[in-house]
Amino acid sequence: MTALEKILPIETEGQKIAKILAAIVFFAAMRPQTKNLLQREGRIQSVPKGHIIFMNEDDAARFYLIQRGWVKIFRETLGGEEAILDVLTAGSVFGETSIFENKAYAYGAEVIEDAVILSFPSHILENETAENIDFALSFLQHISRKNLAKDKEIELRSVQNAAQRIGCFLLRLCKTEQRSATLHLAWEKSLIAARLGMTPETFSRSLAKLQKEAGIHIKGPTITISDIGMLVRYTCTACSNVFPCDN
Amino acid sequence: MTALEKILPIETEGQKIAKILAAIVFFAAMRPQTKNLLQREGRIQSVPKGHIIFMNEDDAARFYLIQRGWVKIFRETLGGEEAILDVLTAGSVFGETSIFENKAYAYGAEVIEDAVILSFPSHILENETAENIDFALSFLQHISRKNLAKDKEIELRSVQNAAQRIGCFLLRLCKTEQRSATLHLAWEKSLIAARLGMTPETFSRSLAKLQKEAGIHIKGPTITISDIGMLVRYTCTACSNVFPCDN
Numbered sequence: 171m172t173a174l175e176k177i178l179p180i181e182t183e184g185q186k187i188a189k190i191l192a193a194i195v196f197f198a199a200m201r202p203q204t205k206n207l208l209q210r211e212g213r214i215q216s217v218p219k220g221h222i223i224f225m226n227e228d229d230a231a232r233f234y235l236i237q238r239g240w241v242k243i244f245r246e247t248l249g250g251e252e253a254i255l256d257v258l259t260a261g262s263v264f265g266e267t268s269i270f271e272n273k274a275y276a277y278g279a280e281v282i283e284d285a286v287i288l289s290f291p292s293h294i295l296e297n298e299t300a301e302n303i304d305f306a307l308s309f310l311q312h313i314s315r316k317n318l319a320k321d322k323e324i325e326l327r328s329v330q331n332a333a334q335r336i337g338c339f340l341l342r343l344c345k346t347e348q349r350s351a352t353l354h355l356a357w358e359k360s361l362i363a364a365r366l367g368m369t370p371e372t373f374s375r376s377l378a379k380l381q382k383e384a385g386i387h388i389k390g391p392t393i394t395i396s397d398i399g400m401l402v403r404y405t406c407t408a409c410s411n412v413f414p415c416d417n
Numbered sequence: 418m419t420a421l422e423k424i425l426p427i428e429t430e431g432q433k434i435a436k437i438l439a440a441i442v443f444f445a446a447m448r449p450q451t452k453n454l455l456q457r458e459g460r461i462q463s464v465p466k467g468h469i470i471f472m473n474e475d476d477a478a479r480f481y482l483i484q485r486g487w488v489k490i491f492r493e494t495l496g497g498e499e500a501i502l503d504v505l506t507a508g509s510v511f512g513e514t515s516i517f518e519n520k521a522y523a524y525g526a527e528v529i530e531d532a533v534i535l536s537f538p539s540h541i542l543e544n545e546t547a548e549n550i551d552f553a554l555s556f557l558q559h560i561s562r563k564n565l566a567k568d569k570e571i572e573l574r575s576v577q578n579a580a581q582r583i584g585c586f587l588l589r590l591c592k593t594e595q596r597s598a599t600l601h602l603a604w605e606k607s608l609i610a611a612r613l614g615m616t617p618e619t620f621s622r623s624l625a626k627l628q629k630e631a632g633i634h635i636k637g638p639t640i641t642i643s644d645i646g647m648l649v650r651y652t653c654t655a656c657s658n659v660f661p662c663d664n
Contacts, residue, residue, distance in 0.1 A: 226657060245572050249654035253575040255568050270561035276568060299554065306553040307546065313560045314517035320567035321502050321523060325492050327574045328500035328614040367575040407496035410473060 187212045187288060190237055196263050199308040204298045212290045223279040223287070230268030230275050232289040236260055239285025242361070243277050254364045257282070257357075267313065269296045282361060322411075327367055330408040332376035335366045337384060337405030344398055346414040351395045380404075434459045434535060437484055443510050446555040451545045459537045470526040470534070477515030477522050479536040483507050486532025489608070490524050501611045504529070504604075514560065516543045529608060569658075574614055577655040579623035582613045584631060584652030591645055593661040598645060602638045627651075 181189075187209045191197045197205065214237070217223070223234065226245050234241075236258055243256040243264060255277055258264060268275050269292055281287075298305050326335060339362065344351045355362065363373035380386050384404040387394040395401055402413045409415070428436075434456045438444045444452065461484070464470065470481065473492050481488075483505055490503040490511060502524055505511060515522050516539055528534075545552050573582060586609065591598045602609065610620035627633050631651040634641040642648055649660045656662070 245568075245657040247572075247576050247655050247657050248659070251576045251655065253572040253657070255571050267561050267564060270558050271565065276565055299557065300550070303547070303550040303553055306550055306557065310546070310553065310557060310560065311517050313557065313564060314514050317514060317560060317564055317567065318518065318523055320564065320571060321492075324502050324567060324570050324574070324614075325494075325500040327571070328611075329494050329498045364575075367571075408494050408498065410492040410494050410500070412495065 183212075183214060184209045186214060190235070190288060194235065194261060194263070196235075196266075196308075196312055199302070199305040200298055201302055201305075204294060204302070204305075207294050208290050211294060212288055214286060214288050217281045217285045217287050219281055219284050221281045223281065224265070224275050225278045226276065227274050230265060230271075230273050230292055233263065233265040233268070233292050233295055234279070235288040235290075236262050236264075237286040237288060239281060239287070240283040240357070241285060241287070242280050242282045242365075244280065245277050252364065254361075254367075257361075257365050263312075265292075266295060267316075268292065269299065283356065325410060326408075330405070332366075332368050332372050333379045333383070334405045334408045335368070336362075336373070336376055336380060337401050338409065339366060340386070340393060340395065341398070341401060341405060341413060342415075344395065349398055351398060353393045353395070355391045355393065430459075430461060431456045433461060437482070437535060441482065441508060441510070443482075443513075443555075443559055446549070446552040447545055448549055448552075451541060451549070451552075454541050455537050458541060459535055461533065461535050464528045464532045464534050466528055466531050468528045470528065471512070471522050472525045473523065474521050477512060477518075477520050477539055480510065480512040480515070480539050480542055481526070482535040482537075483509050483511075484533040484535060486528060486534070487530040487604070488532060488534070489527050489529045489612075491527065492524055499611065501608075501614075504608075504612050510559075512539075513542060514563075515539065516546065530603065572657060573655075577652070579613075579615050579619050580626045580630070581652045581655045582615070583609075583620070583623050583627055584648050585656065586613060587633070587640060587642065588645070588648060588652060588660060589662075591642065596645055598642045600640045600642070602640065 188205070191205060191208060197208070217239070223241070238260055241258045241264065242254055243258060245253050245255065247253065264279055265275055273292070299309055326338060330338060340353060343353050359373060360370045363370045366373070368376070377388060381388055385396045385400045387396065406413045435452070438452060438455060444455070464486070470488070485507055488505045488511065489501055490505060492500050492502065494500065511526055512522055520539070546556055573585060577585060587600060590600050606620060607617045610617045613620070615623070624635060628635055632643045632647045634643065653660045
Protein backbone atom coordinates (compact mmCIF):
# COMPACT_ATOMS: atom_id res chain seq x y z
CA MET A 171 0.00 0.00 0.00
CA THR A 172 1.44 3.39 -0.94
CA ALA A 173 1.33 6.37 1.41
CA LEU A 174 -1.44 7.90 -0.70
CA GLU A 175 -3.55 4.75 -0.52
CA LYS A 176 -3.30 4.83 3.27
CA ILE A 177 -4.87 8.27 3.31
CA LEU A 178 -7.31 7.69 0.41
CA PRO A 179 -8.16 4.00 0.39
CA ILE A 180 -8.96 2.88 -3.16
CA GLU A 181 -12.61 1.93 -3.56
CA THR A 182 -13.29 -1.52 -5.00
CA GLU A 183 -15.87 -1.84 -7.79
CA GLY A 184 -18.20 -3.54 -5.31
CA GLN A 185 -17.97 -0.62 -2.90
CA LYS A 186 -18.62 1.82 -5.72
CA ILE A 187 -21.70 -0.15 -6.77
CA ALA A 188 -22.96 -0.34 -3.18
CA LYS A 189 -22.69 3.43 -2.84
CA ILE A 190 -24.56 4.06 -6.11
CA LEU A 191 -27.33 1.56 -5.29
CA ALA A 192 -27.87 3.14 -1.86
CA ALA A 193 -28.89 6.39 -3.54
CA ILE A 194 -31.46 4.89 -5.96
CA VAL A 195 -34.98 4.35 -4.65
CA PHE A 196 -35.63 1.40 -7.02
CA PHE A 197 -33.26 -0.77 -4.93
CA ALA A 198 -34.29 0.50 -1.48
CA ALA A 199 -36.72 -2.30 -0.55
CA MET A 200 -34.37 -5.12 -1.57
CA ARG A 201 -33.07 -7.48 1.12
CA PRO A 202 -29.43 -7.01 2.24
CA GLN A 203 -28.38 -10.36 0.76
CA THR A 204 -29.77 -9.30 -2.63
CA LYS A 205 -27.91 -6.01 -2.51
CA ASN A 206 -24.73 -7.96 -1.74
CA LEU A 207 -25.37 -10.18 -4.73
CA LEU A 208 -25.91 -7.16 -7.00
CA GLN A 209 -22.69 -5.70 -5.65
CA ARG A 210 -20.77 -8.88 -6.53
CA GLU A 211 -22.39 -9.54 -9.90
CA GLY A 212 -22.78 -5.92 -11.04
CA ARG A 213 -20.54 -4.27 -13.64
CA ILE A 214 -19.71 -0.58 -14.14
CA GLN A 215 -18.85 0.40 -17.69
CA SER A 216 -17.96 3.60 -19.49
CA VAL A 217 -19.91 3.53 -22.73
CA PRO A 218 -19.22 5.97 -25.57
CA LYS A 219 -21.86 7.90 -27.49
CA GLY A 220 -23.30 5.82 -30.33
CA HIS A 221 -22.91 2.45 -28.58
CA ILE A 222 -26.00 0.24 -28.78
CA ILE A 223 -26.50 -1.52 -25.45
CA PHE A 224 -29.16 -3.87 -26.77
CA MET A 225 -31.74 -4.10 -29.55
CA ASN A 226 -35.46 -4.72 -29.45
CA GLU A 227 -36.16 -8.47 -28.95
CA ASP A 228 -32.62 -9.33 -27.74
CA ASP A 229 -32.51 -11.83 -24.87
CA ALA A 230 -32.74 -9.84 -21.66
CA ALA A 231 -29.97 -11.30 -19.52
CA ARG A 232 -29.20 -8.04 -17.69
CA PHE A 233 -30.89 -4.83 -16.53
CA TYR A 234 -29.28 -1.39 -16.36
CA LEU A 235 -28.85 1.75 -14.26
CA ILE A 236 -27.45 4.99 -15.68
CA GLN A 237 -24.89 6.69 -13.45
CA ARG A 238 -23.95 9.41 -15.93
CA GLY A 239 -24.81 10.40 -19.52
CA TRP A 240 -27.90 9.90 -21.66
CA VAL A 241 -29.52 6.81 -23.18
CA LYS A 242 -32.15 6.73 -25.88
CA ILE A 243 -34.92 4.09 -25.73
CA PHE A 244 -36.20 3.34 -29.22
CA ARG A 245 -37.82 0.98 -31.70
CA GLU A 246 -37.16 0.57 -35.38
CA THR A 247 -40.06 0.21 -37.79
CA LEU A 248 -40.06 -2.38 -40.58
CA GLY A 249 -39.51 0.55 -42.97
CA GLY A 250 -36.31 1.47 -41.09
CA GLU A 251 -37.61 4.57 -39.34
CA GLU A 252 -36.85 5.12 -35.68
CA ALA A 253 -39.39 5.90 -32.96
CA ILE A 254 -37.89 7.34 -29.79
CA LEU A 255 -39.94 6.16 -26.82
CA ASP A 256 -37.91 7.92 -24.16
CA VAL A 257 -34.57 9.55 -23.37
CA LEU A 258 -33.12 8.68 -19.96
CA THR A 259 -30.38 10.10 -17.76
CA ALA A 260 -28.63 9.56 -14.39
CA GLY A 261 -30.64 7.52 -11.89
CA SER A 262 -32.86 5.85 -14.50
CA VAL A 263 -33.26 2.08 -14.56
CA PHE A 264 -34.01 0.34 -17.88
CA GLY A 265 -34.46 -3.21 -19.15
CA GLU A 266 -35.93 -4.07 -15.74
CA THR A 267 -39.47 -4.87 -16.95
CA SER A 268 -38.17 -7.51 -19.37
CA ILE A 269 -38.53 -10.09 -16.58
CA PHE A 270 -42.29 -9.78 -17.21
CA GLU A 271 -41.97 -9.71 -21.00
CA ASN A 272 -40.79 -13.18 -22.04
CA LYS A 273 -37.26 -12.19 -20.98
CA ALA A 274 -36.69 -10.21 -24.15
CA TYR A 275 -36.21 -6.43 -24.35
CA ALA A 276 -39.26 -4.64 -25.73
CA TYR A 277 -37.12 -1.81 -27.14
CA GLY A 278 -33.55 -0.93 -28.08
CA ALA A 279 -31.18 1.23 -25.97
CA GLU A 280 -28.42 3.43 -27.40
CA VAL A 281 -26.00 5.77 -25.63
CA ILE A 282 -26.44 9.30 -26.99
CA GLU A 283 -23.99 11.09 -24.69
CA ASP A 284 -20.89 9.39 -23.22
CA ALA A 285 -22.22 7.43 -20.26
CA VAL A 286 -21.29 5.39 -17.21
CA ILE A 287 -23.70 2.49 -16.90
CA LEU A 288 -24.14 -0.24 -14.31
CA SER A 289 -25.62 -3.59 -15.26
CA PHE A 290 -26.85 -6.56 -13.23
CA PRO A 291 -28.06 -10.09 -14.03
CA SER A 292 -31.85 -10.07 -14.52
CA HIS A 293 -32.27 -13.33 -12.58
CA ILE A 294 -31.30 -11.57 -9.34
CA LEU A 295 -34.10 -9.06 -9.91
CA GLU A 296 -36.50 -11.84 -10.81
CA ASN A 297 -35.75 -13.85 -7.66
CA GLU A 298 -36.02 -10.79 -5.42
CA THR A 299 -39.41 -9.89 -6.92
CA ALA A 300 -40.70 -13.42 -6.40
CA GLU A 301 -39.44 -13.77 -2.82
CA ASN A 302 -39.77 -10.33 -1.23
CA ILE A 303 -43.25 -8.81 -1.21
CA ASP A 304 -41.92 -5.44 -0.01
CA PHE A 305 -39.79 -5.23 -3.11
CA ALA A 306 -42.65 -6.46 -5.33
CA LEU A 307 -44.79 -3.60 -3.98
CA SER A 308 -42.08 -1.05 -4.60
CA PHE A 309 -41.65 -2.47 -8.13
CA LEU A 310 -45.41 -1.94 -8.65
CA GLN A 311 -45.01 1.70 -7.56
CA HIS A 312 -42.07 2.02 -9.95
CA ILE A 313 -43.93 0.63 -12.99
CA SER A 314 -46.99 2.63 -12.08
CA ARG A 315 -44.94 5.85 -12.22
CA LYS A 316 -43.61 4.82 -15.65
CA ASN A 317 -47.20 4.21 -16.73
CA LEU A 318 -48.24 7.72 -15.70
CA ALA A 319 -45.34 9.24 -17.62
CA LYS A 320 -46.39 7.31 -20.73
CA ASP A 321 -50.01 8.48 -20.31
CA LYS A 322 -48.72 12.03 -20.14
CA GLU A 323 -46.69 11.45 -23.31
CA ILE A 324 -49.78 10.12 -25.14
CA GLU A 325 -51.85 13.04 -23.84
CA LEU A 326 -49.32 15.63 -25.02
CA ARG A 327 -48.91 13.99 -28.42
CA SER A 328 -52.72 14.12 -28.79
CA VAL A 329 -53.43 17.70 -27.91
CA GLN A 330 -50.29 19.82 -28.16
CA ASN A 331 -49.24 21.22 -31.50
CA ALA A 332 -45.55 20.99 -32.41
CA ALA A 333 -44.69 24.48 -31.07
CA GLN A 334 -46.42 23.72 -27.76
CA ARG A 335 -44.56 20.43 -27.49
CA ILE A 336 -41.25 22.27 -27.83
CA GLY A 337 -42.45 24.90 -25.34
CA CYS A 338 -43.30 22.11 -22.89
CA PHE A 339 -39.85 20.56 -23.37
CA LEU A 340 -38.18 23.95 -22.68
CA LEU A 341 -40.34 24.70 -19.62
CA ARG A 342 -39.30 21.41 -18.04
CA LEU A 343 -35.69 22.65 -18.22
CA CYS A 344 -36.53 25.93 -16.43
CA LYS A 345 -36.21 26.48 -12.69
CA THR A 346 -39.67 27.42 -11.50
CA GLU A 347 -38.75 30.48 -9.45
CA GLN A 348 -37.25 32.25 -12.48
CA ARG A 349 -39.13 34.87 -14.51
CA SER A 350 -36.77 34.46 -17.46
CA ALA A 351 -34.24 31.78 -18.40
CA THR A 352 -31.29 31.03 -20.64
CA LEU A 353 -30.98 27.37 -21.64
CA HIS A 354 -28.16 25.55 -23.41
CA LEU A 355 -29.47 22.57 -25.36
CA ALA A 356 -27.00 19.73 -24.91
CA TRP A 357 -28.61 17.41 -27.47
CA GLU A 358 -28.57 17.71 -31.19
CA LYS A 359 -31.71 19.31 -32.59
CA SER A 360 -32.58 16.21 -34.65
CA LEU A 361 -32.61 14.17 -31.44
CA ILE A 362 -34.88 16.63 -29.62
CA ALA A 363 -37.19 16.59 -32.64
CA ALA A 364 -37.33 12.79 -32.63
CA ARG A 365 -37.89 12.71 -28.86
CA LEU A 366 -40.86 15.04 -29.36
CA GLY A 367 -42.21 12.90 -32.20
CA MET A 368 -41.70 15.37 -35.07
CA THR A 369 -39.47 15.70 -38.12
CA PRO A 370 -36.44 18.06 -38.00
CA GLU A 371 -38.25 20.29 -40.52
CA THR A 372 -41.34 20.61 -38.31
CA PHE A 373 -39.04 21.24 -35.35
CA SER A 374 -37.29 24.17 -37.10
CA ARG A 375 -40.57 25.64 -38.34
CA SER A 376 -42.15 25.40 -34.89
CA LEU A 377 -39.13 26.88 -33.16
CA ALA A 378 -39.44 29.89 -35.47
CA LYS A 379 -43.13 30.11 -34.56
CA LEU A 380 -42.27 30.06 -30.84
CA GLN A 381 -39.74 32.81 -31.46
CA LYS A 382 -42.42 34.98 -33.03
CA GLU A 383 -45.36 34.16 -30.75
CA ALA A 384 -43.97 33.22 -27.34
CA GLY A 385 -41.06 35.63 -26.89
CA ILE A 386 -38.19 33.16 -27.03
CA HIS A 387 -34.88 33.97 -28.69
CA ILE A 388 -32.60 31.35 -30.28
CA LYS A 389 -28.90 31.64 -31.04
CA GLY A 390 -27.24 28.34 -31.95
CA PRO A 391 -27.73 25.91 -29.03
CA THR A 392 -28.65 28.77 -26.65
CA ILE A 393 -32.30 29.61 -26.07
CA THR A 394 -33.37 32.67 -24.10
CA ILE A 395 -36.88 32.77 -22.66
CA SER A 396 -37.53 36.40 -21.82
CA ASP A 397 -40.87 35.79 -20.08
CA ILE A 398 -41.57 32.31 -18.72
CA GLY A 399 -45.18 33.32 -17.94
CA MET A 400 -45.75 34.08 -21.61
CA LEU A 401 -44.39 30.68 -22.67
CA VAL A 402 -46.58 29.01 -20.02
CA ARG A 403 -49.68 30.77 -21.39
CA TYR A 404 -48.73 29.67 -24.91
CA THR A 405 -47.97 26.05 -23.99
CA CYS A 406 -49.79 24.83 -20.91
CA THR A 407 -53.37 25.43 -22.06
CA ALA A 408 -52.82 22.26 -24.11
CA CYS A 409 -52.15 20.10 -21.04
CA SER A 410 -54.07 18.77 -18.04
CA ASN A 411 -51.32 19.88 -15.61
CA VAL A 412 -50.59 23.31 -14.20
CA PHE A 413 -47.03 24.66 -14.53
CA PRO A 414 -44.72 23.76 -12.82
CA CYS A 415 -45.50 20.10 -13.31
CA ASP A 416 -43.64 17.04 -12.15
CA ASN A 417 -44.61 14.54 -14.79
CA MET B 418 -90.06 -20.71 -4.34
CA THR B 419 -92.14 -20.88 -7.50
CA ALA B 420 -92.16 -23.90 -9.80
CA LEU B 421 -90.09 -21.95 -12.33
CA GLU B 422 -87.43 -21.04 -9.75
CA LYS B 423 -87.08 -24.71 -8.88
CA ILE B 424 -86.15 -25.46 -12.48
CA LEU B 425 -84.19 -22.26 -13.19
CA PRO B 426 -82.78 -21.03 -9.89
CA ILE B 427 -82.40 -17.25 -9.97
CA GLU B 428 -78.79 -16.17 -9.76
CA THR B 429 -77.94 -13.76 -6.97
CA GLU B 430 -75.80 -10.71 -7.76
CA GLY B 431 -72.95 -12.35 -5.81
CA GLN B 432 -73.16 -15.49 -7.96
CA LYS B 433 -73.17 -13.38 -11.12
CA ILE B 434 -70.09 -11.50 -9.94
CA ALA B 435 -68.32 -14.74 -9.01
CA LYS B 436 -68.94 -16.13 -12.48
CA ILE B 437 -67.64 -12.99 -14.19
CA LEU B 438 -64.52 -12.77 -11.99
CA ALA B 439 -63.68 -16.42 -12.67
CA ALA B 440 -63.23 -15.61 -16.36
CA ILE B 441 -60.90 -12.61 -15.93
CA VAL B 442 -57.19 -13.33 -15.56
CA PHE B 443 -56.58 -10.18 -13.45
CA PHE B 444 -58.38 -11.84 -10.50
CA ALA B 445 -57.01 -15.38 -10.96
CA ALA B 446 -54.19 -15.22 -8.39
CA MET B 447 -56.34 -13.75 -5.62
CA ARG B 448 -56.98 -15.81 -2.49
CA PRO B 449 -60.46 -17.40 -2.14
CA GLN B 450 -61.35 -15.17 0.84
CA THR B 451 -60.58 -12.07 -1.24
CA LYS B 452 -62.73 -13.31 -4.10
CA ASN B 453 -65.55 -13.85 -1.58
CA LEU B 454 -65.10 -10.30 -0.33
CA LEU B 455 -65.22 -8.92 -3.89
CA GLN B 456 -68.36 -10.95 -4.48
CA ARG B 457 -70.01 -9.46 -1.39
CA GLU B 458 -68.84 -5.87 -1.88
CA GLY B 459 -69.03 -5.72 -5.68
CA ARG B 460 -71.77 -3.94 -7.59
CA ILE B 461 -73.06 -4.57 -11.13
CA GLN B 462 -74.53 -1.55 -12.89
CA SER B 463 -76.00 -0.81 -16.28
CA VAL B 464 -74.53 2.51 -17.34
CA PRO B 465 -75.87 4.49 -20.31
CA LYS B 466 -73.75 6.07 -23.02
CA GLY B 467 -72.52 9.52 -21.96
CA HIS B 468 -72.29 8.73 -18.23
CA ILE B 469 -69.05 9.87 -16.61
CA ILE B 470 -67.90 7.23 -14.13
CA PHE B 471 -65.20 9.43 -12.60
CA MET B 472 -63.05 12.42 -13.47
CA ASN B 473 -59.29 12.91 -13.38
CA GLU B 474 -58.14 13.53 -9.76
CA ASP B 475 -61.34 12.22 -8.14
CA ASP B 476 -60.79 10.16 -4.98
CA ALA B 477 -60.31 6.57 -6.08
CA ALA B 478 -62.58 4.61 -3.75
CA ARG B 479 -63.43 1.89 -6.28
CA PHE B 480 -61.95 0.10 -9.28
CA TYR B 481 -63.87 -1.21 -12.29
CA LEU B 482 -64.33 -4.11 -14.69
CA ILE B 483 -66.24 -3.80 -17.97
CA GLN B 484 -68.63 -6.68 -18.65
CA ARG B 485 -70.22 -5.16 -21.76
CA GLY B 486 -69.95 -1.91 -23.75
CA TRP B 487 -67.19 0.63 -24.26
CA VAL B 488 -65.48 3.10 -21.94
CA LYS B 489 -63.25 5.98 -22.93
CA ILE B 490 -60.25 6.88 -20.76
CA PHE B 491 -59.41 10.57 -21.13
CA ARG B 492 -57.91 13.75 -19.74
CA GLU B 493 -59.05 17.32 -20.20
CA THR B 494 -56.51 20.05 -20.87
CA LEU B 495 -56.64 23.42 -19.12
CA GLY B 496 -57.84 24.84 -22.46
CA GLY B 497 -60.82 22.44 -22.42
CA GLU B 498 -59.59 20.06 -25.11
CA GLU B 499 -59.89 16.33 -24.58
CA ALA B 500 -57.08 13.79 -24.99
CA ILE B 501 -58.24 10.19 -25.32
CA LEU B 502 -55.67 7.91 -23.70
CA ASP B 503 -57.48 4.65 -24.42
CA VAL B 504 -60.81 3.08 -25.30
CA LEU B 505 -61.65 -0.10 -23.39
CA THR B 506 -64.19 -2.88 -23.79
CA ALA B 507 -65.38 -6.13 -22.15
CA GLY B 508 -62.82 -7.75 -19.85
CA SER B 509 -60.85 -4.56 -19.23
CA VAL B 510 -60.06 -3.42 -15.71
CA PHE B 511 -59.61 0.31 -15.01
CA GLY B 512 -58.97 2.56 -12.00
CA GLU B 513 -56.95 -0.30 -10.51
CA THR B 514 -53.55 1.44 -10.55
CA SER B 515 -54.88 4.36 -8.49
CA ILE B 516 -53.87 2.44 -5.35
CA PHE B 517 -50.29 3.34 -6.33
CA GLU B 518 -51.16 6.91 -7.33
CA ASN B 519 -52.12 8.73 -4.12
CA LYS B 520 -55.52 7.05 -4.30
CA ALA B 521 -56.75 9.48 -6.94
CA TYR B 522 -57.65 8.59 -10.52
CA ALA B 523 -55.04 9.76 -13.02
CA TYR B 524 -57.66 10.07 -15.77
CA GLY B 525 -61.40 10.34 -16.37
CA ALA B 526 -63.64 7.48 -17.56
CA GLU B 527 -66.81 7.93 -19.64
CA VAL B 528 -69.18 5.33 -21.08
CA ILE B 529 -69.32 5.73 -24.86
CA GLU B 530 -71.58 2.77 -25.62
CA ASP B 531 -74.24 1.48 -23.19
CA ALA B 532 -72.32 -0.66 -20.74
CA VAL B 533 -72.56 -3.11 -17.88
CA ILE B 534 -69.85 -2.35 -15.36
CA LEU B 535 -68.74 -4.03 -12.14
CA SER B 536 -67.08 -2.05 -9.39
CA PHE B 537 -65.27 -3.02 -6.20
CA PRO B 538 -63.81 -1.15 -3.20
CA SER B 539 -60.16 -0.29 -3.89
CA HIS B 540 -59.09 -1.19 -0.34
CA ILE B 541 -59.80 -4.89 -1.05
CA LEU B 542 -57.38 -4.71 -3.98
CA GLU B 543 -54.84 -2.83 -1.90
CA ASN B 544 -54.91 -5.37 0.92
CA GLU B 545 -54.67 -8.33 -1.44
CA THR B 546 -51.64 -6.78 -3.17
CA ALA B 547 -49.91 -6.14 0.16
CA GLU B 548 -50.60 -9.60 1.60
CA ASN B 549 -50.43 -12.04 -1.32
CA ILE B 550 -47.17 -12.10 -3.26
CA ASP B 551 -48.66 -14.32 -5.98
CA PHE B 552 -51.22 -11.64 -6.70
CA ALA B 553 -48.60 -8.87 -6.48
CA LEU B 554 -46.60 -10.72 -9.18
CA SER B 555 -49.64 -11.14 -11.40
CA PHE B 556 -50.42 -7.41 -10.89
CA LEU B 557 -46.84 -6.67 -12.06
CA GLN B 558 -47.47 -8.73 -15.20
CA HIS B 559 -50.73 -6.85 -15.72
CA ILE B 560 -49.19 -3.37 -15.41
CA SER B 561 -46.26 -4.45 -17.52
CA ARG B 562 -48.64 -5.41 -20.34
CA LYS B 563 -50.32 -2.00 -20.05
CA ASN B 564 -46.88 -0.41 -20.26
CA LEU B 565 -46.10 -2.24 -23.50
CA ALA B 566 -49.40 -1.14 -25.02
CA LYS B 567 -48.58 2.49 -24.13
CA ASP B 568 -45.10 2.14 -25.65
CA LYS B 569 -46.74 0.88 -28.83
CA GLU B 570 -49.11 3.85 -28.80
CA ILE B 571 -46.19 6.29 -28.44
CA GLU B 572 -44.30 4.46 -31.20
CA LEU B 573 -47.23 4.62 -33.60
CA ARG B 574 -47.94 8.27 -32.86
CA SER B 575 -44.26 8.99 -33.63
CA VAL B 576 -43.83 7.23 -36.93
CA GLN B 577 -47.17 6.56 -38.56
CA ASN B 578 -48.85 9.23 -40.61
CA ALA B 579 -52.58 9.78 -40.10
CA ALA B 580 -53.61 7.43 -42.94
CA GLN B 581 -51.36 4.66 -41.60
CA ARG B 582 -52.80 5.13 -38.12
CA ILE B 583 -56.30 4.60 -39.50
CA GLY B 584 -55.04 1.60 -41.54
CA CYS B 585 -53.56 0.13 -38.35
CA PHE B 586 -56.85 0.64 -36.51
CA LEU B 587 -58.77 -1.14 -39.32
CA LEU B 588 -56.29 -4.02 -39.55
CA ARG B 589 -56.72 -4.73 -35.84
CA LEU B 590 -60.42 -5.31 -36.53
CA CYS B 591 -59.71 -7.83 -39.33
CA LYS B 592 -59.56 -11.57 -38.81
CA THR B 593 -56.09 -12.61 -39.89
CA GLU B 594 -57.05 -15.50 -42.15
CA GLN B 595 -59.15 -13.27 -44.42
CA ARG B 596 -57.87 -11.86 -47.71
CA SER B 597 -60.58 -9.19 -47.75
CA ALA B 598 -62.89 -7.82 -45.08
CA THR B 599 -66.03 -5.78 -44.52
CA LEU B 600 -66.08 -3.84 -41.27
CA HIS B 601 -68.90 -1.96 -39.57
CA LEU B 602 -67.58 0.87 -37.44
CA ALA B 603 -69.63 0.97 -34.26
CA TRP B 604 -68.14 4.22 -32.96
CA GLU B 605 -68.76 7.70 -34.23
CA LYS B 606 -66.04 8.93 -36.58
CA SER B 607 -65.16 11.84 -34.27
CA LEU B 608 -64.43 9.35 -31.51
CA ILE B 609 -62.21 7.15 -33.69
CA ALA B 610 -60.37 10.31 -34.78
CA ALA B 611 -59.81 11.38 -31.16
CA ARG B 612 -58.71 7.86 -30.18
CA LEU B 613 -56.13 8.01 -32.96
CA GLY B 614 -54.97 11.47 -31.85
CA MET B 615 -56.14 13.44 -34.88
CA THR B 616 -58.80 16.03 -35.67
CA PRO B 617 -62.03 14.95 -37.45
CA GLU B 618 -60.84 16.93 -40.51
CA THR B 619 -57.52 15.04 -40.66
CA PHE B 620 -59.45 11.82 -40.17
CA SER B 621 -61.72 12.50 -43.16
CA ARG B 622 -58.83 13.61 -45.38
CA SER B 623 -56.76 10.54 -44.44
CA LEU B 624 -59.65 8.17 -44.97
CA ALA B 625 -59.99 9.58 -48.50
CA LYS B 626 -56.25 9.03 -49.00
CA LEU B 627 -56.58 5.40 -47.86
CA GLN B 628 -59.46 4.96 -50.27
CA LYS B 629 -57.28 6.15 -53.13
CA GLU B 630 -53.98 4.52 -52.19
CA ALA B 631 -54.75 1.37 -50.21
CA GLY B 632 -57.81 -0.04 -51.97
CA ILE B 633 -60.40 0.46 -49.25
CA HIS B 634 -63.97 1.48 -49.94
CA ILE B 635 -66.15 3.48 -47.54
CA LYS B 636 -69.93 3.73 -47.47
CA GLY B 637 -71.33 5.32 -44.32
CA PRO B 638 -70.17 3.26 -41.33
CA THR B 639 -69.23 0.29 -43.57
CA ILE B 640 -65.66 -0.11 -44.74
CA THR B 641 -64.66 -2.72 -47.28
CA ILE B 642 -61.01 -3.75 -47.52
CA SER B 643 -60.68 -5.48 -50.85
CA ASP B 644 -57.07 -6.60 -50.32
CA ILE B 645 -55.79 -6.87 -46.74
CA GLY B 646 -52.24 -7.49 -48.03
CA MET B 647 -52.30 -4.14 -49.81
CA LEU B 648 -53.41 -2.34 -46.63
CA VAL B 649 -50.69 -4.16 -44.67
CA ARG B 650 -48.03 -2.99 -47.15
CA TYR B 651 -49.34 0.54 -46.90
CA THR B 652 -49.57 0.61 -43.08
CA CYS B 653 -47.19 -1.81 -41.39
CA THR B 654 -43.91 -0.48 -42.77
CA ALA B 655 -44.39 2.29 -40.19
CA CYS B 656 -44.38 -0.13 -37.24
CA SER B 657 -41.92 -2.42 -35.47
CA ASN B 658 -44.39 -5.34 -35.50
CA VAL B 659 -45.28 -7.72 -38.30
CA PHE B 660 -48.98 -8.17 -39.16
CA PRO B 661 -50.92 -9.79 -37.52
CA CYS B 662 -49.81 -8.22 -34.24
CA ASP B 663 -51.14 -8.68 -30.76
CA ASN B 664 -50.29 -5.35 -29.20
